[in-house]
Amino acid sequence: MGRNAKTGKTAYVAGTFDTKARELLYLKDCLEHQGIPVTTVDLSTSGGTAASAADIGALSVATYHPMAAAAVFTGERGSAVAAMAEAFTYFIRARDDVGGIIAAGGSGATALATPAMRALPVGTPKVMVSTIASGDVRPHVGSSDIAMIYPVTDIAGLNRISRRVLANAAGALAGMMRAEPIAGEAEKPAIGLTMFGVTTACVQQVTKLLEADYDCVVFHATGSGGQSFETLAASGFFSGVIDVTTTEIADEIAGGVLSAGPSRLDAFARHDIPYVGSTGALDMANFWGMDTVPAGLRQRLLHVHNANVTLMRTSVMENERIGRFIAEKLNRMKGEVRFLLPMKGVSALDQTGKPFFDEAADRALFTTIEENFAASPGHRLVKLPHHINDPDFAKALVEAFREIAEKESLPA
Structure with a gap:
């Protein structure tokens, strides 16, 4: 976990570390290989007390829910995912170091991560690697500038295809975080x-x-x-x-x-x-x-x-x-x-x-x-x-x- 010394910003890698830790940590490695500081965030809803490979555990995120962590860890998947998505939205809004965000997974991970992405300002880099990205993504993208990437294979282990797609996604986020708009004319209303x-x-x-x-x-x-x-x-x-x-x-x-x-x-x-x-x-x-x-x-x-x-x-x-x-x-x-x-x-x-x-x-x-x-x-x-x-x-x-x-x- 760290910040860019010049900008004070970090890339957030978010997802369910109880099932996708290997893939999410691979994204982290790809970003750090390109010189991008990374903070990993666990959005698992399976309990909140287990040790996590993420920098910020699921329990820490869940405490941001307006009704506290108990509202997240209900034991019922549908309500737990909805509550964790709400908690993560409050969490991400409270951070002052978000330089970009990337998440990966299936429909559950997409539902967990994209509400927080939508809460970030337009222009903040946002990448969602999702197995539902080739379908109707309007409910997830909404009116925001989320970049959706279809992984071709399931997010279930690392192989010759998933490594390439995830590396591309990390590269996309890194490029966005480095990119600066070309200066135009003097600012007009x-x-x-x-x-x-x-x-x-x-x-x-x-x-x-x-x-x-x-x-x-x-x-x-x-x-x-x-x-x-x-x-x-x-x-x-x-x-x-x-x-x-x-x-x-x-x-x-x-x-x-x-x-x-x-x-x-x-x-x-x-x-x-x-x-x-x-x-x-x-x-x-x-x-x-x-x-x-x-x-x-x-x-x-x-x-x-x-x-x-x-x-x-x-x-x-x-x-x-x-x-x-x-x-x-x-x-x-x-x-x-x-x-x-x-x-x-x-x-x-x-x-x-x-x-x-x-x-x-x-x-x-x-x-x-x-x-x-x-x-x-x-x-x-x-x-x-x-x-x-x-x-x-x-x-x-x-x-x-x-x-x-x-x-x-x-x-x-």
Whole structure:
């Protein structure tokens, strides 16, 4: 156990030392071979009193649980893993020497380690070697920057494959801990933007108009993207946001696979953050390949975006629900709000001659938002005779943001 003399930071190697000590100590050796100080942490839930090969034993970690170590060592695997994951999260937050973290194992080890990884700041190196990394890892990665590595073989001993994969993982963490961003221009205030493929033209135009004054940070509105966008906004990372693409709400309402959850937009109700938003890509809900579309939705208007993504046009009824969802959230926002409606279409597929052009569905969306929106001097709804990807609409978004920036004394 040690710290880098220059940075005071160490790499944490975490896992269940009662079953994976050999593999975890191999990770430790690989990191130390590259000159990285290491602290090992045991997350075993089998008892907490046995001797451990780790620098910090499971009992020490378990004491960080709000209900003490007894809440962890229950003898029931499910509750024990959940409690140890919570204890480890409190433990890692209390450390001031985390330069990076790596863990390895199966579904249990992944559930133990990734909540603590998610609790660390964006930019802190995080590597999870997991046997479930080739499947749906969204519940584990969430809105954080965890690097997931599939080990090919099980984490069950060292062999010619596991040695190479684990060494690569250790090398990845070591490289991340050494890496420094290349110096850019003088620091500018950051703003967050949301984008989808079908609103790319709009966001690119907005970015071009603002990049001289702002560091424009763009998020892909794929569920986790919206969550990351709001997490950083809530942490004070942004001076304001231009939430062009609220499409994740359509997935939440219509049952698509790219929802950011029912809490989308809530960060702006909890925090005073200048907000400019729009209805980007609310004409669609997302599914994977055509065979993944639920049987009850196969008769809907579907568009094959590519072999792995199928889009479903939102209906009049769904757009009414989406409109009420948005208006209710806008009404609760604490800061200045400008919400712009592109009356000629909300995506590249929603315009004359394109597959999702549906005036009735768009009208339901716009009318419902307008009828439920509580206008005030600080909260304004603006209807514009443009398509969302028209240059004039991008200019209007920028003008709205600069107006707020001026009122909030942000750089204009």
